[in-house]
Amino acid sequence: MATKKPEQFDRVDWSELSESGRFDLSINSIGMLVATLPLGLLWLYDYLFVGEREATFQAIGLSRNLDPLDYAFVFTLFLFSFYLVLPLYQNPRMTRYYWKEFRRNRPAVVGLGWLGIVFVGGLVGPLLISAPEQSILTGHQPPVFLTINEANVATCVGDVVNGQCQGTWQHPLGTTRGGKDVFAGIVYGMTISMQIAFITTTIVAAIGITFGTVSAYAGGWVDEVMMRFVDIILSFPTFLMFLLILYIYGAGLGMFILVFSAFAWGGTARYVRSKSLSVAEEEFIKATRISGASTYRVVRKHVVPNVASSIITQLTLLIPGFLLAEAQLAFLGIGDSAVPSWGQLISAGRSDLAFAPWIVLAPGIVLFLTILAFNFIGDALLDALNPEAEAESA
Amino acid sequence: MGFGKYVGARVLWAVVVSLIITTVTFLLLAAAPNPAIREAATQAALQGGDPAAAVERERELRGLNQPLYVRYMDFIQSVYTLDWGWSESRSQPVTEALLQALYYTAQYSIPWTILTITLGPLVGVYSAANMYSWRDHVATGFAFFGYAIPNFFFGIILLLIFGVWFEWIPISYDTSVPVFSLENVRQLIMPVFVLVTGSIGATMRVSRNESAEFQNSDFMKTAKAKGVSPLRAYAYHVMRPTLVPLSTTLVGQLLALFIGSSLLVEVVFGIPGLGRLTFNALVSQDTNLVLGSTLVFTFVAVVGNLLEDLVFTVLDPRINYDDR
Numbered sequence A: 001m002a003t004k005k006p007e008q009f010d011r012v013d014w015s016e017l018s019e020s021g022r023f024d025l026s027i028n029s030i031g032m033l034v035a036t037l038p039l040g041l042l043w044l045y046d047y048l049f050v051g052e053r054e055a056t057f058q059a060i061g062l063s064r065n066l067d068p069l070d071y072a073f074v075f076t077l078f079l080f081s082f083y084l085v086l087p088l089y090q091n092p093r094m095t096r097y098y099w100k101e102f103r104r105n106r107p108a109v110v111g112l113g114w115l116g117i118v119f120v121g122g123l124v125g126p127l128l129i130s131a132p133e134q135s136i137l138t139g140h141q142p143p144v145f146l147t148i149n150e151a152n153v154a155t156c157v158g159d160v161v162n163g164q165c166q167g168t169w170q171h172p173l174g175t176t177r178g179g180k181d182v183f184a185g186i187v188y189g190m191t192i193s194m195q196i197a198f199i200t201t202t203i204v205a206a207i208g209i210t211f212g213t214v215s216a217y218a219g220g221w222v223d224e225v226m227m228r229f230v231d232i233i234l235s236f237p238t239f240l241m242f243l244l245i246l247y248i249y250g251a252g253l254g255m256f257i258l259v260f261s262a263f264a265w266g267g268t269a270r271y272v273r274s275k276s277l278s279v280a281e282e283e284f285i286k287a288t289r290i291s292g293a294s295t296y297r298v299v300r301k302h303v304v305p306n307v308a309s310s311i312i313t314q315l316t317l318l319i320p321g322f323l324l325a326e327a328q329l330a331f332l333g334i335g336d337s338a339v340p341s342w343g344q345l346i347s348a349g350r351s352d353l354a355f356a357p358w359i360v361l362a363p364g365i366v367l368f369l370t371i372l373a374f375n376f377i378g379d380a381l382l383d384a385l386n387p388e389a390e391a392e393s394a
Numbered sequence B: 001m002g003f004g005k006y007v008g009a010r011v012l013w014a015v016v017v018s019l020i021i022t023t024v025t026f027l028l029l030a031a032a033p034n035p036a037i038r039e040a041a042t043q044a045a046l047q048g049g050d051p052a053a054a055v056e057r058e059r060e061l062r063g064l065n066q067p068l069y070v071r072y073m074d075f076i077q078s079v080y081t082l083d084w085g086w087s088e089s090r091s092q093p094v095t096e097a098l099l100q101a102l103y104y105t106a107q108y109s110i111p112w113t114i115l116t117i118t119l120g121p122l123v124g125v126y127s128a129a130n131m132y133s134w135r136d137h138v139a140t141g142f143a144f145f146g147y148a149i150p151n152f153f154f155g156i157i158l159l160l161i162f163g164v165w166f167e168w169i170p171i172s173y174d175t176s177v178p179v180f181s182l183e184n185v186r187q188l189i190m191p192v193f194v195l196v197t198g199s200i201g202a203t204m205r206v207s208r209n210e211s212a213e214f215q216n217s218d219f220m221k222t223a224k225a226k227g228v229s230p231l232r233a234y235a236y237h238v239m240r241p242t243l244v245p246l247s248t249t250l251v252g253q254l255l256a257l258f259i260g261s262s263l264l265v266e267v268v269f270g271i272p273g274l275g276r277l278t279f280n281a282l283v284s285q286d287t288n289l290v291l292g293s294t295l296v297f298t299f300v301a302v303v304g305n306l307l308e309d310l311v312f313t314v315l316d317p318r319i320n321y322d323d324r
Helices: A014-019 A027-048 A068-090 A092-103 A106-128 A182-218 A220-234 A238-249 A253-262 A266-280 A283-290 A295-332 A342-352 A358-385 A387-393 B003-031 B035-046 B051-061 B068-080 B094-129 B134-148 B151-165 B182-215 B218-226 B230-269 B274-283 B287-315
Strands: A147-149 A164-166
Touching: A027 A068, A068 A092, A068 A182, A068 A253, A092 A106, A092 A358, A106 A182, A106 A358, A182 A220, A182 A253, A182 A266, A182 A295, A182 A342, A182 A358, A220 A266, A220 B003, A238 A253, A238 A295, A238 B003, A238 B230, A238 B274, A238 B287, A253 A295, A266 A295, A283 A295, A295 A342, A295 A358, A295 B151, A295 B230, A342 A358, A342 B151, A358 B134, A358 B151, B003 B068, B003 B287, B035 B051, B094 B134, B094 B182, B094 B230, B094 B274, B094 B287, B134 B182, B151 B182, B151 B230, B182 B218, B182 B230, B218 B230, B230 B274, B230 B287, B274 B287
Parallel strands: none
Antiparallel strands: A147 A164
16 A cells, blocks of 8 residues: 555556565554553553552552553554554545445444443443442432332432332433442443454464464465364364363453464455465566565565455455354353453342343444444445445346 | 365364364363362361361372372373263262253243344345345344344343233243143243344344345346246345355354353343353353363364364365365
């Protein structure tokens, strides 16, 4: 992806173009480095100077602590903004084209809007809303505009009319048995879901692309062995293996992300391999090779950009699986009970379903909508990036 | 390479994969402290004995003081000879516990699988034949709904509506009901419905998109021009090529769902099947039983993948065995 586009072919500054070697950094990489450096320093500071049980920002009076997952999350956010969002801004023509294609699928646009809400809510929400806290006395508060029989609540925050406790704006979606605010729980769950989505995608993409291209370019028995390995990865029962690891060692959210992404890249690797094999046969690759481009350059500048769109689509369709798996584990109550995820909230409300259904319904519907949004977007991306399929449907 | 040789190679590969997964399981177990030993040490300490001696005795009893390779060979041998040990939480051999659980799992898995693999492609092809009609939109909407709604959440909601409010279905599972009876149908209809909605979406989408490709193909035009009836044309000329790409994704997805959802659905509906057995074993720290149920699911997955590949080659005569 060229960063500068000359107006006319004869005004191309060839000396400038031919200078670009392997160590020439694009504006994206410079931005990435500039952004990552403070993060790395902060991590070092956290690792070396801050005590085990102290919050990272205690020195300046903030109580927010950063765990390794937060660092990984911020890092992947930088990666996405410099290598996905920035290039889109740099190529306004292509962006406009993609957007035009994408917009035709209305559910996907709505889905994107919803994911935007979840993303912003997950990033900003925890800073604005305090974490849900236990307060037994105000348990089972109903959502706004709904009521609950007075017998089911210890103290009613709102008014009591005819023996029915009414919901208040203080707890817009009600509270759980322990008095935790459901709305705050959902917002905190957004952070967890976004962390899962971003970090797993990055790991899966990194391993899958590397493995696929190396396998395609190595060829011969190396290729054979690597693809057999992918077969094994694909037939591994990940959910069970995670249960086993959980059983033997105990595992938190970080372990969950690692295990699930370590067994999810098989499909991506297979896809990248076949795609790079077919791209390698293209005329323009031959032309690049004849011009003296190294294999690394061919892969980096031509193969990866050409398969990127399909990988993004595939990853979009992978994320719902991770979110679902996390919710399932949390629901079973055998995951990390300290992680305030949506599944946790669903399992918290299960016993009170008959008279306080909002505890299960609210996070369940949010989870459902999020998974649906990812599926809609994946479907729309498939259509937008595959002109062939579109021609068929027209 | 002929067909027979291909099947042989594929079966051999399945054995290798199962061996690798079993090995990984063994390594995971070997690297971790055994809860039973910890238990023995605690017991000894509580009763005023020497914890170290108790640990040593327990290790010897379980053969853990032997070198790793001996234990490994022993482990592999007992795995493949179905000598899976004694389940302490259920006081019966692991294999027996698993068989009992399988009986209940099969009761809802079989109708579920049959419904998915028959209804899915049928609805998919039907919706491709009526593309962009309201029927197609309804089917697509249903597919997305079923695909996106978490099975356990859907199960809870259905239990609440039909079990608690309307009282049409029993809330708890009754094991004393005979298999082929109306009561059994009534208590299994919701789990089967939940699982079918979860799995049918993907099947419908794939078969719809794949068969759309064959709708306007030359062989379809020829068939129509010859005067082949629409039913026959769709059954022979559209359905068959559609099933080939479908079969590659179908088994994998069904298996993933089987492993993940059977656990959840069984917990939600209280069915004492394999998933619930695994869950209970995890909670009660019954290592042998955890291992046994993991192995069952693993073998189901491996055999499923094997069958998928074999069906694939039988269905599509165009596949060349030389490039696997």
